[in-house]
Amino acid sequence: MTGIYLYIYNHSDKEYMTKKNTTIYDISKKLNVSVATVSRALNNHPRISQATKELVAATAKEMNYKQNNLAKALQSGETKTVGVIVPYINTNFFSSVIRGIEEELSPHGYRVIICQSHDDTNIEKKQLNTLLNTQVDCIFISISRNTTDLEYVSKILNTTNTPIIFFDRKKDVPGISTITIDDHKGAYLATEHLINQGYKNIYHFSGDQNLEIYQHRLSGYISALNDYKIPVVEDNIINTGSSIEEGILAMKNVWKRKIKPDAIFSASDFTALGVCKEIKNLKLKMPQDIGVIGFSNEPFTQFMELSISSVDQTPVLMGKISANVFLESIKDNFSGITIEKKLVLKPILCVRESSKRK
Helix, strand or coil: CCCEEEEEEEECEEEEEEEEEEHHHHHHCCCCCCCCHHHEEEEECCCCCHHHHHHHHHHHHCCCCCHHHHHHHHHHHHEEEEEECCCCCCCCHHHHHHHHHHHHHHHHCCEEEEEECCCHHHHHHHHHHHHEEEECCCCCCCCCCCCCCCCHHHHHHHHHHCCCCCCCCCCCCCCCCECCCCCHHHHHHHHHHHHHHHCEEEEEEECCCCHHHHHHHHHHHHHHHHHHHCCHHHHEEEECCCCCCHHHHHHHHHHCCCCCCCEEEEEHHHHHHHHHHHHHCCCCCCEEEEEECCCCCCHHHHHCCCCCCCEECHHHHHHHHHHHHHHHHHHHHHCCCCCEEEECCCCCCEECCCCCCC
């Protein structure tokens, strides 16, 4: 038998017809060469001449041959598929990281499966297991905000050869490479900028302190104040989430205080946007009455009626570097060596109207 037959019902003449899928046996028969030669030519085997490869490829195209990716994966041990788990896909940061991963891996023949954890550890675990059962070649993860215990990830590393790479939100787990931005430095630059613009009472809306990225942004804020001999006031550090609504609420609350802020450094652009909305509601002027700077450089920060200063995390670059760490790990595995990489990217300060007094 040289093919698989699909039975198709033709509604116009009420008859069944058969359509044959071309196989490598059909190509072999047409070219009068061995099946092994056809298979090797299609898989770019070095022992097959370029002329034969081109002839087989042209014949395969002519006969509408579709390669069986599952069979190829079973033979090579690779599915040419990777998985990405992010908290949410509807933010520019995470979608840009995914873009970087896809752009870097696509030329190497990889496809990307995208999963959302919705910032839920239980969903994150299920998505991870789903991707492992799909036999992806690598999994990229930015962990959810309530993920604290990563013992389940360590168990996976002990039972599978699938590499796991953390980006942005991460925990330190032996055997896992991480690609992050220097959040401490980014926060330092943001706070230093506000100080250099003449602001004196700088508040920090700190984000969820369960996540390392926000811990490091808080420490960067504190370091800048210390270096410029400005007292660190605990009451000026407001623990917020990362939403517009929480930015509005936090700004409402601090403006009721006797001693008010003259600048806000927000660990999130979305919270900063909420701050700006409430500043407008309070009839205050930026940057004269109060300065605002966020973190992430979401696209809306540039296109507001009054643009918002922010710290760029270079997410596309982060995605590309994450992908390259995976590609390099493939080479490492062939040599029997596993190299754990901890890469930290430089943040970029983007100064705009919301904080530029001078």
